[in-house]
Amino acid sequence: MSLVLVTGATGEVARGVLPFLERDFSLRLLATDAAGPDPRCVRADVLDWEALAGAMAGARAVLHLAVAPGHSGVYEDDRFNDARFDVNVKGTFHVCECARRAGVRRVVHVSSLMVVWGYGVGSLVPGDAAPRPVGTYALTKALSEDVARHYAETHGLEAITLRIAAPLDVSGDLRGRRVRPQQVPFPDLAQAFARALTVPLGQYEVVTVVGESSRRAWDLGPARRVLGYAPRY
Numbered sequence: 001m002s003l004v005l006v007t008g009a010t011g012e013v014a015r016g017v018l019p020f021l022e023r024d025f026s027l028r029l030l031a032t033d034a035a036g037p038d039p040r041c042v043r044a045d046v047l048d049w050e051a052l053a054g055a056m057a058g059a060r061a062v063l064h065l066a067v068a069p070g071h072s073g074v075y076e077d078d079r080f081n082d083a084r085f086d087v088n089v090k091g092t093f094h095v096c097e098c099a100r101r102a103g104v105r106r107v108v109h110v111s112s113l114m115v116v117w118g119y120g121v122g123s124l125v126p127g128d129a130a131p132r133p134v135g136t137y138a139l140t141k142a143l144s145e146d147v148a149r150h151y152a153e154t155h156g157l158e159a160i161t162l163r164i165a166a167p168l169d170v171s172g173d174l175r176g177r178r179v180r181p182q183q184v185p186f187p188d189l190a191q192a193f194a195r196a197l198t199v200p201l202g203q204y205e206v207v208t209v210v211g212e213s214s215r216r217a218w219d220l221g222p223a224r225r226v227l228g229y230a231p232r233y
Contacts, residue, residue: 002025003025004061005061006027006028006063006065007030007064007066008030008065008066009029011066012167013110025194030066031044042055046092047090049098053098053102060105064092064110067088068083074137088143089144092144100157106197107158109145110193112138113163113210114135116163117132117135124217124219126221127221131145145161148204152204153204160201160205160226161206161207164209165210166184170185181210183210184209191231191232192207192209201226206222209223212233
C-alpha cells in the first residue's frame with residue numbers, strides 16, 4: 001500500500017477519518033502530541049524543517065490536516081492568530097516545500113468552508129468559488145490555498161485543496177440531534193480524502209466537500225467531477 005503522511009494526526013478530523021483510511025493506505029501519523037506505542041506515530045511539528053523532512057521520507061502523498069489547535073474557527077485573539085499564521089500558512093509552505101524536496105508527488109491540502117463564508121447562503125455557492133474569507137482563521141486558510149496553488153503551478157506538485165465542512169459523527173443515534181446543513185459525515189469525508197489521494201490530477205484543483213442535505217447551500221459539482229465524490233448519508 002502507498003505510504004501517506006498525515007499531519008495533524010491527533011486532531012478531530014484525523015481521529016474521525018483514520019479508521020477508514022487505514023484500510024487502504026499505509027499511514028505515518030505526525031502531530032506535536034503524538035504518543036503511545038503505535039510505530040506509525042511521529043512526534044513533530046510542521047514548523048520544524050528537519051523533523052518534517054524526516055517524516056516525508058518514503059511517502060507517496062501527504063494529507064495535510066494540521067492547524068493551530070485549541071480554539072474554533074470563529075475564535076479571535078491576537079496571540080492565537082499569530083499561531084494561526086505560523087501553523088496554517090507557514091506550516092503549509094513547509095509541507096509543500098518538504099514534499100517537493102523529497103519527491104512526494106501528491107499533497108492533499110485541507111482547507112475550510114469558512115474560506116467562502118462571505119458569500120452567505122442566498123444561493124448555491126460554487127464548489128470552487130474564489131475566496132471570501134470571514135475571520136482570521138479563514139484568512140489563513142485562504143492564504144494556505146495560495147501556497148498549495150503556487151507549488152502546483154510553479155513546481156509541478158500534484159496538489160488539491162478540499163474545503164471541508166465541520167465533521168459529523170454518525171456512529172450514534174442522530175434522532176433528535178440538530179445537524180447543520182453544511183456538516184459532513186466522517187465516512188463521506190474519508191471517501192473524499194481517499195479519492196483526493198488517488199485520482200489523476202492534471203492541474204491544481206479546489207473542491208468543496210459537504211454532506212448531502214435538502215438545505216445544502218454549497219455546490220458539490222467540482223467534488224463530483226474531480227473526485228467522483230458521492231455522499232452516502
